[in-house]
Amino acid sequence: MIDHASLPVSDLAKSAAFYEALLAPLGYVKMVERPQTVGFGKRFPELWLNERKGLAPVSDGMHLCLRAKGEDAVNAFHAAALANGGRDDGAPGPRQAALTTYYAAFIRDPDGNKLEAASFPGAPS
Secondary structure (H helix, E strand, O other): OOOOEEEEEOOHHHHHHHHHHHHHHHOOEEEEEEOOEEEEEOOOEEEEEEEOOOOOOOOOOOEEEEEOOOHHHHHHHHHHHHHOOOEEEEEEEEEEOOOOEEEEEEEEOOOOOEEEEEEOOOOOO
């Protein structure tokens, strides 16, 4: 089981505002704020942003998927990303996984990190 994930960002204040809007529909709130890191979570910090000045754009290899409670939350995640400087990398809609279908959206944050919000019908979120 994964305890937390960390993402490198080039501008912590800008990215913290972006992620605060993006993660709210998924139930995450800002829980920790330090000079070079910010932690978001539901009960404890699960997603950390770590400032890396002079960061080069992230390659296509980084991908992080966050569970959403339903299609409305996925749609809100995607809309918040686009409204706050993110880029579309896969509009909200149904997807086929190896074992089931699900509903998801993909975005790129201002540093190029790829995030997905996914809802699996019938599964706890």
